Amino acid sequence: MQKIVIDPMTRIEGHMKVEVTLDNTGTVVEARSSGLLYRGVELILRGRDPRDAARITQRVCGVCPVPHGTASALCLDSAFGISNKIPKNGVILRNIILASEYVHNHILHFYHLCSLDYADIVRAVSYTENDFEPLRQFASRGELAPFMPRYEGDYRLNDDDNKALVLHYIQALEMRRKAHDMLALFGGRTPIQAGIVAGGVTSQPTTDKVLSFYWRARELYDFIANAYLPDVLRVAKAYSDYFGIGAGCGNFITFGFFDLDGDEPDYAKRKRLLKQGTTDRSLKYEALDLSQISEVVRHSWYDDDGTPNPKKESAYSFIKAPRYNGITHEVGPLARLLVNYASGNEEIRKELEILMGELSIGVDSMLSVMGRHIARAIEAKVIAKALCDWVLKLNPDEPTFVPYELPSHAEGIGAIDAPRGCLMHSVRIENGVIANYSIISPTTWNGSPMDDNGQRGPIEEALVGTKVSDPENPKEIARIVRSFDPCIACAVHVTNLRGMLIREVRIFA
């Protein structure tokens, strides 16, 4: 056979690069987060039937099609004047489809992306218990390769905890299957669902679907409560220094999500399971005002009118810098947790206080790498519990969809939190077709570059001041960036002050 070297191409989602500069003590003195790919989804949507947006925008991102589909449907609802007319069944089904994706995402993120930063899979191969037989066989065939190489020198879990993490890593693969089965039950298919549309949801709940969903949701809840949360605690106890690493900007914003009341047309005021709003280190809750959001471009490859300009000298990213009240804000699970803690959400308060008690930490410590993992796990539990409740509230005899007329001229906006944070879609319709469409996605907030006032983006801010113990093995940097769950392809560059490249780690083959 002819020898051909092949590589399926790296999927194109918006390449990101994180570049940090160290001083001679190994401390990060500057950090730059750059998006290296221009994306202009409006170019594709312009001139199309507005309803296409809820399908096409799902393809913007391979990891979160469902949140984009949902934000787009809400955006179209508002443009069509039906945002407060979606039938109750439709509202619940949208929650259920998106929440299944949330739970899937959080389990995937912790176990399959992050846990092997902390658990030692190499040591696990030497365990003699029967449970580890598949792993031993796997390793004996030389198939551990995907887990190698890794940053060495900092695997601290004791054997009992290490065993739990590695076994749950494998079990979590099965759990994700259940979450996707759930998604497909009402979303029609996975990974790119077809259920959520403007006006509601296309599928009708039936008793057997409801039951089939319910039992899977219970299993997922049990896994989260009895494996995921305890595992995060195991890691948090062994790596307690990571409560002091990666604090970030200290300001938080969320659009909230999971509508509990479809009657309020304004998404910023609608009653949601996780409330919309902002907070900061003082933990004072402030209501959300969408008009305070702006995007600036001094360090982005755009002219002031938004035209892409890759030659702009002051720029280093295709990501714009969204700010709220002109200030850098972090988005994602930690933002949702702290905003809801501040606003007095009793369930969140209770869950967080139990964990903080067990770890002997205060809320301040939550502004950290470990805090983000804990926030994600608590949220997964709260949402999985809600899933079990919601599915039993579906009524097979009631509609899931409201008919509507397509307007010839209209504007709409959809604002929800995706698993990674604030997601906003907006549309302008002229002559019955899309005249303009824009998206501000979560990683635009967290991965944003410096703004016009010299304020860094949240990931940049979380990196600066970090002590890198071994520049050849910059595990602190990787752990900080991963704790944000960025929705991008990244390369980490570690550069010392003289600008000499110590190490370049690229992901692409």
Place this chain on the structure above:
Amino acid sequence: MPKVLVIGIGNILMGDDGIGVHVVNELLRAGLPNWIEVVDGGTHVFSLLPLISDAEILVIIDAIDAGLCPGEMIKVWLDAPKIAEQAKMKRLGQLSLHEVDIWQTLSAAKLLGKCPKNVLLIGIQVGSIEQSCEISPNLSERMDEYVASVRDACLKLSAQTGWINGGVDDAHC
């Protein structure tokens, strides 16, 4: 349980990158026997793990950049050492879920003990991967060839595993 799973991978918003999905859509239009499941996999291949681990035979259609002429198609049987070799050297810089690729997904299926016995990669050399919903002419004019080729491969494979009576000798196309 599907015996044969065909997955098209790619981003249909990025020109030829979406060729796998376009081929799958054509296959769905053309129709296939009901034991062959055809899936539009999008770009988050790690989320396809549950589907993959249910299949006996997996056919992946993906865009490749192997320095061939745009539109050229290659078929490669993937065995364990090849998968392990391709999947390595990835974890260090892997910061986002987007970097979990098809190789690592197959590795995870192996870890579960549920990797399909036969994995065939049908790779199509890209021309242009600019932002567009259209594929370039070099590829689109060969669409019938791609569809026929995938269809043939699926039928031969089914025959070889005794799932249908085909009597075809060479399933390795």
